[in-house]
Amino acid sequence: xxxxxxxSVFCALLLCGCRSYSEKEGTLVCGVPVKGSPWQFAAxxxxxxxxxxxxxxxxxxxxxxxxxxxxxxxxSEHPYxxxxxxxxxxxxxxxxxxxxxxxxxxxxxxxxxx
Numbered sequence: 001x002x003x004x005x006x007x008s009v010f011c012a013l014l015l016c017g018c019r020s021y022s023e024k025e026g027t028l029v030c031g032v033p034v035k036g037s038p039w040q041f042a043a044x045x046x047x048x049x050x051x052x053x054x055x056x057x058x059x060x061x062x063x064x065x066x067x068x069x070x071x072x073x074x075x076s077e078h079p080y081x082x083x084x085x086x087x088x089x090x091x092x093x094x095x096x097x098x099x100x101x102x103x104x105x106x107x108x109x110x111x112x113x114x
Contacts, residue, residue, distance in 0.1 A: 029094060034103045038065035038096050041103050050075060053092065053108070065096040065103065071110065
């Protein structure tokens with residue numbers, strides 16, 4: 001029970017650090033502004049000096065895109081170092097909504113807690 005509580009609190013804290021983004025609102029996802037195509041956004045994430053999210057693949061559809069990679073929990077107040085993620089990098093996906101091939105909204109989802 002204590003382990004499940006920790007995971008719930010950790011997940012909530014992690015998602016607060018990597019919120020959803022709407023270009024009109026001017027907020028960020030994992031510290032990176034969303035601009036351009038899903039590939040351009042993934043490149044910006046990869047080039048970010050903090051490396052909060054490291055992309056590994058991009059899948060693009062007409063209205064949606066999915067950027068899969070790893071979230072660096074070492075940057076959070078409560079890093080996750082449970083097996084098999086002892087290095088603090090946990091799987092995650094950024095789900096993007098597209099208009100005319102450009103990202104207009106994005107949100108980070110954690111897959112380790114599902």
